[in-house]
Amino acid sequence: MTVESKRAVCQFCHPQCRIRVTSENGHLVSVEEDDSFAKANTTFPPVKACLRLRGAREFMYHPDRVNFPRKRVGEKGEGKWETISWDQAFDEIAQRLGKLTAQYGPETLAVTMGTGRSTSEYMGRFCNLLGTPNVIGQSHICYAPCVVTGAATFGWAVRHRTVKAIDTGSGKESLTKCALLIGIDPSQSTPRLWKSSRDGKAMGLRLIVIDPRKTQAAELADLWLQLRPGTDTALLTAMINVIIREKLYDKDFVGKWCHGFDSLAERVSQCTPEWAAAITQVPADKITEAAWMYATSKPAFSIHGMGTEHLQDCVEAMHARFILVAITGNLDVEGGDYLAGPSGLVSSAETTLDRMLPEGQRGKQIGIDRFRLLSWPGRELIQESVKRTWGKECSLSSITAVAHAPLVYRAMLTGKPYPVRAAITMASNPMVTQANVKLVYRALKSLDLYVVLDYFMTPSAELADYVLPVASWMERPYMRDVAGTDSDIYAGEQALPAAIPGEYDHKTDFEIFRGIGIRMGQEKYWPWETLEQAFDFRLTPMGMTHKEFMARGGFHSPPARYKKHEQIGFGTPTGKVELYSTVFEKLGYDPLPRYREDFESPVSRPELGKEYPLMLITGGRFHPMYHSDHRNIDSVRRRHPDPLLQINPETARKLGIADGDWAWIETRRGRIRMKSCHFEGVAPNVVHAEHGWWFPELPGEEPWLHGVWESNVNVLTADEPEACNALSGGWPLKTALCRVYKAKEYK
Numbered sequence: 001m002t003v004e005s006k007r008a009v010c011q012f013c014h015p016q017c018r019i020r021v022t023s024e025n026g027h028l029v030s031v032e033e034d035d036s037f038a039k040a041n042t043t044f045p046p047v048k049a050c051l052r053l054r055g056a057r058e059f060m061y062h063p064d065r066v067n068f069p070r071k072r073v074g075e076k077g078e079g080k081w082e083t084i085s086w087d088q089a090f091d092e093i094a095q096r097l098g099k100l101t102a103q104y105g106p107e108t109l110a111v112t113m114g115t116g117r118s119t120s121e122y123m124g125r126f127c128n129l130l131g132t133p134n135v136i137g138q139s140h141i142c143y144a145p146c147v148v149t150g151a152a153t154f155g156w157a158v159r160h161r162t163v164k165a166i167d168t169g170s171g172k173e174s175l176t177k178c179a180l181l182i183g184i185d186p187s188q189s190t191p192r193l194w195k196s197s198r199d200g201k202a203m204g205l206r207l208i209v210i211d212p213r214k215t216q217a218a219e220l221a222d223l224w225l226q227l228r229p230g231t232d233t234a235l236l237t238a239m240i241n242v243i244i245r246e247k248l249y250d251k252d253f254v255g256k257w258c259h260g261f262d263s264l265a266e267r268v269s270q271c272t273p274e275w276a277a278a279i280t281q282v283p284a285d286k287i288t289e290a291a292w293m294y295a296t297s298k299p300a301f302s303i304h305g306m307g308t309e310h311l312q313d314c315v316e317a318m319h320a321r322f323i324l325v326a327i328t329g330n331l332d333v334e335g336g337d338y339l340a341g342p343s344g345l346v347s348s349a350e351t352t353l354d355r356m357l358p359e360g361q362r363g364k365q366i367g368i369d370r371f372r373l374l375s376w377p378g379r380e381l382i383q384e385s386v387k388r389t390w391g392k393e394c395s396l397s398s399i400t401a402v403a404h405a406p407l408v409y410r411a412m413l414t415g416k417p418y419p420v421r422a423a424i425t426m427a428s429n430p431m432v433t434q435a436n437v438k439l440v441y442r443a444l445k446s447l448d449l450y451v452v453l454d455y456f457m458t459p460s461a462e463l464a465d466y467v468l469p470v471a472s473w474m475e476r477p478y479m480r481d482v483a484g485t486d487s488d489i490y491a492g493e494q495a496l497p498a499a500i501p502g503e504y505d506h507k508t509d510f511e512i513f514r515g516i517g518i519r520m521g522q523e524k525y526w527p528w529e530t531l532e533q534a535f536d537f538r539l540t541p542m543g544m545t546h547k548e549f550m551a552r553g554g555f556h557s558p559p560a561r562y563k564k565h566e567q568i569g570f571g572t573p574t575g576k577v578e579l580y581s582t583v584f585e586k587l588g589y590d591p592l593p594r595y596r597e598d599f600e601s602p603v604s605r606p607e608l609g610k611e612y613p614l615m616l617i618t619g620g621r622f623h624p625m626y627h628s629d630h631r632n633i634d635s636v637r638r639r640h641p642d643p644l645l646q647i648n649p650e651t652a653r654k655l656g657i658a659d660g661d662w663a664w665i666e667t668r669r670g671r672i673r674m675k676s677c678h679f680e681g682v683a684p685n686v687v688h689a690e691h692g693w694w695f696p697e698l699p700g701e702e703p704w705l706h707g708v709w710e711s712n713v714n715v716l717t718a719d720e721p722e723a724c725n726a727l728s729g730g731w732p733l734k735t736a737l738c739r740v741y742k743a744k745e746y747k
């Protein structure tokens, strides 16, 4: 019997917990926290309690896991499959894709990606070599707007979400004196930030939370600003107004290092707390107090989450947040918002070979005319000065020059601006997580070729022509420098075999794109046979292999260096922090943040507001689920068996909905059912519905598609271009108008 013990990095979610995986004859025996690993700047205590991790064996050997490549034999969505070999799968996919690209051009292929738990740089490499600019997915609404707006404003992105958190220092008093949490619920989504928030609070940290819901962080906070959903820009520009009017800003830093202060001051001169109070429903004195607290408790840290990123005016709100950071002198200082700079790896942008995507093909990126910030025009403009300053781009190219998903799904349906006839889905589940899934469904079903790379038959996989079984984090090595924005590098070993003859035959996403790519004439560009060899190459600038990197602890964090602008300036066109964004201006947009009422609110649509009187927030994170995952892992599902709707008890009473009753939630786009949960922490005119729900236990064939129409909140969300952010194209997931009524019976 061979017993092995390996040091892996868990990828069931994002914190990159370091796990000791023990196996016997290649079979998983146990997973536990790994103390022998080099400490990754903060340890992560809740591993033992992590239900997702504890379900690892159930996941690995789940009876529903797809273990061999599958090819559709019946009609699309009929649920009839045959098992085929990898060679057959690669040959047929390459051949069918080749035929389609010959007919329509390589841009006929779209690739969907998700929250980033796999090696998307090799997916990007495949796409760039093939010549398609149409990578789509969640980047528009998850993290890419933050990277791009950060890089446009500061010349690099500030990012602390998974790796770094509030700097509490090592003394009795918190090093960071104030933390501003905007639209983020760390107690559910961001364990390290949550731990450091609580630790900091016990050491005198002042906490300001901006959230329409009373989250655990809001309970802990010194100040909780319960704003009306969708009004962050109004609130943040009012804080800027107070800071400028009361002269609380850092005059020295602003004078030396900020571009456009006078224009900013003029722009926000009307944005008084009283003005913002009428919009946000947060009392004016609380806004003033928040501005004072943030500006005078130094150093201060800030972070925004998806409550801000999932808004129609997300870019404006982020820009306002970054302005606050800069004018208060909290940028790149110890305990404040840190600009990490690039890591020592070959960058992910280089790995994707994005420079090999011909100019003409870049111009075909769908959405490029309208949404220029996150597509090629913004990418080129921003990264030019970033690269000049830092030597490397601040991006994972596959997520910062992306096609606009809602327009790509429309192209699948209409053939405009040109036919998109094929798609590959990697590490994503668009039938559940993309907005407006009724449209996504019709679009995916209309394709000539649809290939899904996943572990299970998700509702998306059920619509595929081929389903390819991927190796999980336990079955592949790991290495990451957090999307090319953070200098920390994490690595892990492969702990289990990806294939055991007669039992299962999985491949990494890397091997799958390589396999198809080689058959499409890309052989020269795939010199590495395994993911580990590809990692070896990325480590060449550091002069070691993946194995050697693991031998040195599997973690590298260069010592922090602050105020780097004093040596190198800021990587923006003006070399300063762009309060007034010359980048936005050049792209044809407003260079300063301005609040606009959301496309679907009781104020912008009073008539609709009468029919649909409640404001709907979707997708607030909750334990133990991770997006649409884990619904089929019994031990996890038992802890949270049903989809929940949070509703104020007063509203529920008026609607005759008792705590625990099933209720319909309806928007203009459709309706779904969830179990109601009375919650004082939302205003009477706001409800919150979870996202990610499908029911793996229901049949896969149509019309069921594992219950994808039952409780999937993205039946309700909007994705029309008019609803999207004007600069980035991000779609709104935290604002919509709905009505709620009791569901008479369930099932």
Ligand SMILES: Nc1nc2c(c(=O)[nH]1)N[C@H]1C(S)=C(S)[C@@H](COP(=O)(O)OP(=O)(O)OC[C@H]3O[C@@H](n4cnc5c(=O)[nH]c(N)nc54)[C@H](O)[C@@H]3O)O[C@H]1N2
Pocket (backbone or CB within 6 Å): 113, 114, 115, 116, 117, 118, 119, 138, 141, 142, 306, 310, 426, 427, 428, 429, 430, 432, 433, 434, 435, 453, 454, 455, 456, 458, 470, 471, 472, 473, 509, 618, 619, 620, 626, 627, 628, 629, 691, 692, 713, 714, 717, 733
């Ligand atoms: N209404 C609403 N919608 C939302 C949100 C919201 O708040 N509200 N949140 C949005 C956000 S921020 C995000 S990031 C997205 C998430 O959107 P997705 O990333 O699409 O969501 P997941 O459920 O994580 O889907 C991942 C799928 O990939 C599979 N998978 C996991 N790891 C791997 C891997 O390594 N390789 C491969 N090939 N497959 C893998 C899983 O089995 C799962 O089926 O959802 C977005 N959608």
Ligand SMILES: Nc1nc2c(c(=O)[nH]1)N[C@H]1C(S)=C(S)[C@@H](COP(=O)(O)OP(=O)(O)OC[C@H]3O[C@@H](n4cnc5c(=O)[nH]c(N)nc54)[C@H](O)[C@@H]3O)O[C@H]1N2
Pocket (backbone or CB within 6 Å): 013, 014, 115, 142, 182, 183, 184, 185, 186, 188, 189, 190, 210, 211, 212, 213, 215, 227, 228, 229, 230, 231, 232, 304, 305, 306, 307, 308, 311, 617, 618, 619, 620, 621, 622, 623, 624, 625, 626, 627, 734
């Ligand atoms: N358990 C778990 N953890 C996760 C995930 C998961 O699925 N499950 N997903 C991961 C991913 S990919 C992401 S992107 C992160 C996201 O994690 P977070 O950034 O925490 O995002 P959410 O939980 O979607 O929303 C955060 C808060 O925004 C609030 N909010 C809603 N509307 C508004 C608004 O208009 N303004 C403001 N200021 N706030 C608003 C919500 O009430 C919510 O409390 O979580 C990651 N962590």
Ligand code: SF4
Pocket (backbone or CB within 6 Å): 010, 011, 012, 013, 014, 015, 016, 017, 047, 050, 051, 052, 053, 191
């Ligand atoms: S699932 Fe649990 S152990 Fe794995 S990365 Fe997430 S929090 Fe860490």
Ligand SMILES: [Mo]
Pocket (backbone or CB within 6 Å): 115, 138, 141, 142
């Ligand atoms: Mo996300």
